[in-house]
Amino acid sequence: MCLAVPGKIVSVEGKRALVDFGGVKREVNISFVKAKAGDYINVHAGFAIQKIPIKEALETLKLSGKINYQKEILGKINQIALKIKRKVYLMEVCGTLTQQIARYGIRNLMPKNVKLITGPGCPVCITPQEDVIAVLNLALSGIPVATYGDAVGLLENSFYGTNLKGKELKIFSVYSLEDALNIKKQFPDLVFFAIGFETTAPMTAHIIKKGLTVFSAHRLFLPAMEVLTKIDNLKIDGFLCPGHVSTITGVKPYRKLKSHLVITGFEVSDILTGIYLLLKQIKEGRKEVENQYSRSVQEEGNFRAYKSIFEVFDVVDSNWRGLGIIPKSGLEIKKKFWQQNAKVKYKKILEKNPSFSFKKTACQCGEVIWGLKSPKDCPLFRKICRPENPVGPCMVSIEGACNVEFRYGK
Amino acid sequence: MANEKDFQKFIELEHGGGGYKSWELIKEIRQILKFKKDWQYLEDDGAVFEKTKIFNKGKIIFTTDGFIVDPIFFPGGDIGKIAVCGTINDLAVMGARPLGISLSIIVEEGFPKSDFKKIISSINKISFEAGVPVVTGDTKVSEKGKIDKIAIITAGIGIAKKIIPNNGVEPGDLIISSGDLGEHGVAILSKRFNYQTKIKSDSKPLNKEIEKVGKYLKACKDPTRGGLSANLVEMAEKSRVKIILEEERLPYKKETIAIAEFLGIDIFSLPSEGRFVAAVSPKNVNKVLKILKKFNKEAKIIGTAKKGRGVFLKTKLSSLRQIEMPRGKLIPRIC
Numbered sequence: 001m002c003l004a005v006p007g008k009i010v011s012v013e014g015k016r017a018l019v020d021f022g023g024v025k026r027e028v029n030i031s032f033v034k035a036k037a038g039d040y041i042n043v044h045a046g047f048a049i050q051k052i053p054i055k056e057a058l059e060t061l062k063l064s065g066k067i068n069y070q071k072e073i074l075g076k077i078n079q080i081a082l083k084i085k086r087k088v089y090l091m092e093v094c095g096t097l098t099q100q101i102a103r104y105g106i107r108n109l110m111p112k113n114v115k116l117i118t119g120p121g122c123p124v125c126i127t128p129q130e131d132v133i134a135v136l137n138l139a140l141s142g143i144p145v146a147t148y149g150d151a152v153g154l155l156e157n158s159f160y161g162t163n164l165k166g167k168e169l170k171i172f173s174v175y176s177l178e179d180a181l182n183i184k185k186q187f188p189d190l191v192f193f194a195i196g197f198e199t200t201a202p203m204t205a206h207i208i209k210k211g212l213t214v215f216s217a218h219r220l221f222l223p224a225m226e227v228l229t230k231i232d233n234l235k236i237d238g239f240l241c242p243g244h245v246s247t248i249t250g251v252k253p254y255r256k257l258k259s260h261l262v263i264t265g266f267e268v269s270d271i272l273t274g275i276y277l278l279l280k281q282i283k284e285g286r287k288e289v290e291n292q293y294s295r296s297v298q299e300e301g302n303f304r305a306y307k308s309i310f311e312v313f314d315v316v317d318s319n320w321r322g323l324g325i326i327p328k329s330g331l332e333i334k335k336k337f338w339q340q341n342a343k344v345k346y347k348k349i350l351e352k353n354p355s356f357s358f359k360k361t362a363c364q365c366g367e368v369i370w371g372l373k374s375p376k377d378c379p380l381f382r383k384i385c386r387p388e389n390p391v392g393p394c395m396v397s398i399e400g401a402c403n404v405e406f407r408y409g410k
Numbered sequence: 411m412a413n414e415k416d417f418q419k420f421i422e423l424e425h426g427g428g429g430y431k432s433w434e435l436i437k438e439i440r441q442i443l444k445f446k447k448d449w450q451y452l453e454d455d456g457a458v459f460e461k462t463k464i465f466n467k468g469k470i471i472f473t474t475d476g477f478i479v480d481p482i483f484f485p486g487g488d489i490g491k492i493a494v495c496g497t498i499n500d501l502a503v504m505g506a507r508p509l510g511i512s513l514s515i516i517v518e519e520g521f522p523k524s525d526f527k528k529i530i531s532s533i534n535k536i537s538f539e540a541g542v543p544v545v546t547g548d549t550k551v552s553e554k555g556k557i558d559k560i561a562i563i564t565a566g567i568g569i570a571k572k573i574i575p576n577n578g579v580e581p582g583d584l585i586i587s588s589g590d591l592g593e594h595g596v597a598i599l600s601k602r603f604n605y606q607t608k609i610k611s612d613s614k615p616l617n618k619e620i621e622k623v624g625k626y627l628k629a630c631k632d633p634t635r636g637g638l639s640a641n642l643v644e645m646a647e648k649s650r651v652k653i654i655l656e657e658e659r660l661p662y663k664k665e666t667i668a669i670a671e672f673l674g675i676d677i678f679s680l681p682s683e684g685r686f687v688a689a690v691s692p693k694n695v696n697k698v699l700k701i702l703k704k705f706n707k708e709a710k711i712i713g714t715a716k717k718g719r720g721v722f723l724k725t726k727l728s729s730l731r732q733i734e735m736p737r738g739k740l741i742p743r744i745c
Binding site: 005018021022023024025026027067070071074102103104105106108109149175268386387388398406407408 | 600603604605606607608609663664665667668669671672673674723725726727729730731732734737
């Protein structure tokens with residue numbers, strides 16, 4: 001979950017800062033940015049990922065309430081949509097954008113010929129079954145596992161789908177990797193189930209260096225984005241690209257993609273502006289990447305953080321739920337750190353056939369993730385598959401397309 | 411070897427055994443719970459209410475509630491305080507004047523005696539402030555590990571001249587909130603996830619304020635577990651109306667919004683332990699708010715009832731989105 005609002009640093013001690021988010025304070029790891037008290041930072045899962053210029057940070061805080069400004073952009077969207085004269089499909093490829101669009105009812109505000117489609121932005125959703133099975137296998141062998149909140153849902157849910165019900169496994173939910181280090185003090189064998197894109201990978205790299213054992217299911221967003229722009233039967237005109245992934249990668253890697261792309265922030269006015277910029281590109285026939293979220297996303301990204309990924313991980317081909325193998329799209333821990341690699345350390349356990357089986361269902365998550373089907377096309381949606389009884393990962397994650405459609409779709 | 415005194419610092423199985431130690435513990439509890447009001451025979455097997463004349467003037471309301479919470483002490487309160495407030499408030503939102511409540515405690519062996527006394531003292535304090543005595547109770551000790559620290563079960567009895575239902579909302583009514591919501595949830599979550607915030611639990615008894623405005627309330631509920639969304643969805647469904655909330659008038663402080671955002675929690679599901687939401691007809695709304703503002707200056711109108719079904723949020727950009735009951739895993743054990 002990405003936060004729309006930057007936090008203000010109250011005090012700094014070494015690599016830790018106390019940060020104020022609208023009156024609520026929390027400790028944040030600032031290893032990836034150069035920041036001091038008084039600076040504004042963007043935070044993701046307990047780590048600062050970018051420093052935000054003070055002037056722009058203050059503007060964001062003010063803008064979030066500026067209704068007239070939002071209405072003005074809406075007016076522009078309506079005008080340009082009229083001129084386009086055909087149906088336009090735009091895809092948001094970011095779980096937090098999906099959430100925000102739903103929360104603010106942005107879909108209902110769009111002109112009739114502009115449709116917003118949800119794409120593969122939720123890391124929980126794209127994590128393939130074999131990774132879930134492997135991690136469950138570890139947990140069943142008595143190894144304590146920690147992961148981010150939504151991924152706990154993924155493990156537990158798979159659990160309910162299998163014949164594992166009633167087994168007591170040690171699965172911990174953490175907000176930040178620092179929490180995992182604390183759990184490790186009590187459970188030295190702890191394995192962290194690492195999911196997520198370029199945003200969370202630097203944090204995992206950082207923590208591997210500190211000695212935490214990790215099962216990496218990290219995926220790189222950009223190779224998937226490239227595939228998305230080339231899927232033949234996916235009728236998408238333009239893409240709203242993720243603000244926090246891009247904060248790490250920068251704009252540069254997007255430049256080779258041939259499509260209408262806008263990197264977008266998470267405030268209502270950010271999202272509306274992103275949509276407007278996409279429509280404008282489509283109207284003018286320009287295929288390029290534009291950066292709406294320049295207060296956080298720089299041309300080179302957060303180089304310190306981005307670089308650290310490749311110090312610890314090798315880039316490998318990897319499987320994505322619903323799509324299959326995408327070349328050079330996954331991150332595997334380098335040999336040098338094999339002692340921290342759960343896949344090497346617990347090879348024997350992972351090679352064993354799992355003692356459980358998954359039920360086959362009519363779940364359509366694989367196609368829903370990639371925007372090839374809408375949640376409503378799934379025969380299970382709303383009938384059997386509900387947030388309180390999720391069948392597939394798109395209903396498990398609060399950022400998943402089915403979960404969001406269920407909660408806000410009516 | 412630990413000496414006698416050390417043992418006395420913790421609750422032991424014997425404290426629930428019915429023998430001398432139980433008797434001693436109950437005596438200690440009674441010494442703290444001094445507020446008795448209109449009840450007698452307080453040291454017997456049941457309490458006796460002798461002012462039976464008042465029963466001719468109204469209907470008897472009876473309620474029960476159970477409390478487990480983690481952590482048991484949090485900014486602005488503890489499990490004892492919310493047990494008393496929760497029970498009083500269940501009666502109050504029905505339009506009842508609470509007369510007395512019962513208190514059963516199940517406590518884990520090894521629970522610190524000082525914490526136990528702190529909880530009982532907090533119960534006494536809030537019961538005195540609300541004017542509602544704890545008149546009967548029970549204490550049991552559970553073997554270590556079989557219960558998580560402490561659980562409290564209460565019952566409450568009250569009398570009402572006029573029942574305030576939860577299904578009396580009519581199209582045209584205004585929906586009000588007695589103050590900002592969700593702050594009990596924030597207090598618990600901030601403690602559990604290591605956030606620092608000035609926000610404290612909003613737990614407090616509501617009987618006095620509802621007594622003042624009760625006759626104007628057409629429907630009333632307190633948004634505890636499930637928060638505002640669960641309250642309003644139930645009210646709208648049972649009253650067969652549509653309720654529209656306005657984003658610009660939402661009753662949440664910026665800290666509450668920030669923490670909900672931070673943890674990815676639906677703000678409408680955050681619980682309060684000392685607030686109510688109610689439906690009032692437009693002609694009475696100014697009167698009601700004027701009185702309520704004396705108790706909490708954040709009391710305000712948050713929405714309107716219309717013909718139709720469901721609960722909707724009208725965003726600042728005038729788009730509508732439906733608000734549903736919280737689904738899936740609720741935040742575990744925060745009230």
